[in-house]
Amino acid sequence: MSGSRILVTTRKKPVATGMGSCQVFHLEELSDEGCWLILSQLAYMGKGNELREKLEDIGREIAKKCKGLPLAAKTLGGLLREKNTRNEWQNILNSEIWKLKVAEKGIFRPLLLSYYDLPSEIRPCLLYCAIFPKDFDFWPTELIKHWMAHGYLNCKENLGMEEGKGGEYFNYLASRSFFQDYEKDEDGNVIECKMHDMVHDFVQYLTDEEIVAVEFDNSETVRLDLSSKKTHHLRVKISKEDQFPVSIKGIENLRSLLAGGQQCDVTGEALAAFFKGAKCLRLFEFAKEWYGHVNVKEIPNEIGKLIHLRYLNFCGCGNLKELPEEVCELHNLQYLNLDGCHNLEKLPDGMGKLINLRYFYSKYCFGLQYYPKGIGRLTSLRELIPIRARVDGKDAAKEFSVGDLENLDLLRGYLQIKVVGNVVDVGEVKRAKLHNKRHLDRLDLTHGEINPNGVIQALNLPPSFDISIVEVLRWISFKRRST
Structure with a gap:
């Protein structure tokens, strides 16, 4: 377009010349x-x-x-x-x-x-950021969940309030200019930021072999040997149409695995071998946010042996059909993300055993026919997005009912309920006691043929609640504030 210009900034001259720059300005050092x-x-x-x-x-x-x-x-x-x-x-x-x-x-x-002047308890939080790639978009809320998984926020004073302490740590690091390019919400809270390349180089320099990043490219038999390193955190990028390593040595002390790729395959055999070796694992993530589509079709039963696991993310694994019951043996699990697993057909019936679970996400899991009854026993839950709940009192022994929200008093932010049933059992709906959940301020209600007003009335929500109602059959949405 006539009159348009593109300005490229870089610390490396070959980048500027490779872009075909017509004029290069060399900035001098500041006085x-x-x-x-x-x-x-x-x-x-x-x-x-x-x-x-x-x-x-x-x-x-x-x-x-x-x-x-x-x-x-x-x-x-x-x-x-x-x-x-x-x-x-x-x-x-x-x-x-x-x-x-x-x-x-x-x-x-x-x-x-600046690093050595940090309080000793905050230093590991900064160093952990080396596991993410350069120019990564940090979401503080998600970063804090990573810190929680590794126990960086644990102490007697913080028991049950680790998220708040994590927010304090992040703000402290931000005040020291370890992050930049902040995006904030209307309340001034940071929702996204980046880390300067030089700061990223610095934390990589300090972590050396403890945090390792590996990229696999067009290899027929993918194998990885970390035996000579002291690796605690591993990030793996797999090239298009390649596969997750069938063998990884030296993972006995591994605490984190973050992996992804462009249309890469992850076999059950490879995962089983990995789970058998990485018994100290606290965080496991195969997520589309990293590099694109990851083809995970099967999660082997060996996952139940990861007794230290706190964080499990299969977001975007669209070919995954079922979670094995062995997942319910992960009693330390705090975070489970299944967003975008649209072919997932069944959740483990024993989910009530996950007594430490705080965050459970299952958006766009269109294949799920019901949510297990045991979710109502997960009293540590902070976020449950969404939940499919019956409002007619039927199948009470197997399926999650809206009344099973009764004891989930730590839920916060917003709650998304997909109501199921042809009639409203008023007594069952009232049993949810949403008015007792003082950390909740918004309800998203999705319904079919049932009249949602009966559900809303029975819930007896506080006047301050925001209510959004979506009719599935017509895909018509509107929002009102209850008064």
Whole structure:
């Protein structure tokens, strides 16, 4: 289009030339004054004029350590923001870290200073981010669930409130400029962000062989040997029409596996071999968010041996038809995601054994005919999206009924119910006691031929509830606020 221009920014000249750039501008390093302006803007936040004057001479000396790099200035500014005395600023200026010889030393030294100043309990949360690829879109709520799975948020004071502590940790890391490019909701909460490439390089540098990323490309027999490494976290990318490794050695101490690929195959045999070897696994994820479609048709019974597993994600595995009953032996499981498993026909009847489950997602599982009765015993559930529930009181011994929500008082946010039945059993609906669930504020109700108003009336929802009603037969949706 006439008059249009494309601006490409990169730290590598070959990228600019490879894009066919007609003109390349080489940006010089910032001056010491420029670094000081960036650093002081962050470091002076919350400080009065008198204190600023006392700290300025030391701050300008620290700015010289940035060597003209904006990210270094931003990182040091975030670090100094919490330091309010000349002695604290002097300690940073005189730190032995400035003498270290490290890769990318211009930026790694300021990052090391900021890293070692972090509380010890927050450091593992930052380092874990190395398992994600560069330019990854972080969702803080999901990242916190990963941290929970690995016990990074565990302590007696946080018992039952790990999500809140995770939010505090994330905000602390954000205040130190370890994340950027924030997208926020209308309440100002961060819903998505990224990590600067140099920060990603830094956390990879610190984790070295503990976090490993592997890519398989056009190999007939895929095998992987981690025996020579100290790998605790593994990310695997599988090329199109290739397959998950049939053999992985050295996984006895593996804590995480994140895997995906473009139309790649995952055989039951390969998964069985993996489950037998990775007995310390806490997090297992085959999800479409990573690299595209993953063809998982069968989950072997050996999954029941992963007694330490906290996080299980098969999101987007459209060919998966059934979860084995052995999944119900995973008594430590906190997170189960089956979103997009549209050919899934059956959930395990013993799901009531998953007493520690907090998050259960099964959107777009169109093949499911019913949800097991035992879900009503999962009193640790925070999110249950969606749930198919009978409102007529029939098949009470087998199928989940709306009244089985009675004891799920920790549910929060919104609840999506697909109601089943031709009549409304008012007593059964009232048994749900949604008015006692003080963390819920929204209900999405999907129905067929039944009149939804009878269900809404029997639920006796608080006036503050948002209610969305969807009629399946006509796909007509509207939303109203109850008054």
